[in-house]
Amino acid sequence: MRLRLGYVPLTDAAPVIAAAEMGFARAEGLEIALSREPSWATLRDRLALGHLDAAHMLGPLAIASALGLSGPQADISVPMALGLNGNAVTVSNALWAAMAPESDGLTDVAASFARVARTRAGEGRPLTIGTVHPFSSHSYQLRLFAGLGGLDLDAAVRLVVVPPPDTVDALGRGRIDGFCVGAPWNSVAVAAGLGRIAALGCEIAPDCPEKVLALPAEGADFMPPLVRAVHRAGLWCADPANRVALSTLLAARAELDSDAALIARTLAGALIVDAGGRERANPAYLRLDAATHRPDPAHARWLVTQMIACGQVAPGGDAADRAAALYRPDLLEAAIGG
Secondary structure: OEEEEEEOOOHHHHHHHHHHHOOHHHHOOOEEEEEEOOOHHHHHHHHHOOOOOEEEEEHHHHHHHHOOOOOOOOOEEEEEEOOEEOEEEEEEHHHHHHHOOOOOOHHHHHHHHHHHHHHHHHOOOOOEEEEOOOOOHHHHHHHHHHHHOOOOHHHHOEEEEOOHHHHHHHHHOOOOOEEEEEOOHHHHHHHOOOEEEEEEHHHHOOOOEOEEEEEEOOOOOOHHHHHHHHHHHHHHHHOHHHHHHHHHHHHHHOOOOOOHHHHHHHHHOEEEOOOOOOEEEOOOOEEOOHHHOOOOHHHHHHHHHHHHHOOOOOOOOOHHHHHHHHEOHHHHHHHHOO
């Protein structure tokens, strides 16, 4: 059976890319044609309209798509999560210099960001910060980060949507002052001398739910073998012994516009945060381990809580229950045998 599986070029697309390229899908009788999508909006629409059979997808966007909050309403389910964490907030060198935080601690950095944002807003030239999609953990992490500094993000900052592969170029052209994006694009910006990693997403919201495997809710007879293939590929990706091979694969196949060594550092959680080579290590920076594969309904509820907090969903309705019902750990367990 031949399937078309969409992904956006990010390090956490590793399980679906490895499933297609390393023989895991073929062992399940599947041939996967990978489709590199330029943005989350494009991927959302192509999945909803049936041009893709499955997708590596933002968890909040899968929920929003199923609830009819973003793009064409899609009848989808989430039988597997692909990982946790992986994001970071990166700011331009000029913004970092203006912030001049007392330390690299999250609270100090957030406070210095808030101070500059208030000043710029008061001068009528608010900071422009990129997020990958309104319905994304990136948007919610930006709000939580701003909140640590006592900043109302909507009142002081101009938020714009920039697809992950375009964030570095937008920063370099001065169209944005910073962004929140997944690996490896923060590291790519630093390597290009364009920015400074200010905060790790795993520090703002530990074990933040991220990408999921999204499929049609009904009639997908390929769901069990695909879930098995991606699960086994995910186990292979999470093994440090395979890090060099995986980094080489992602650099070549996922078109991440970065070298294998840089990708390997993101997989290890050992990031270079500035042009001076300062390293920041956090093994939880990007989690692809087996414990992250279960699509936890509690994660869906947390995401809806964030949607409510930023005004995307009205409080008091049944959105949290409907979102939780999309996350199907029973389908994962049935596919992989418990």
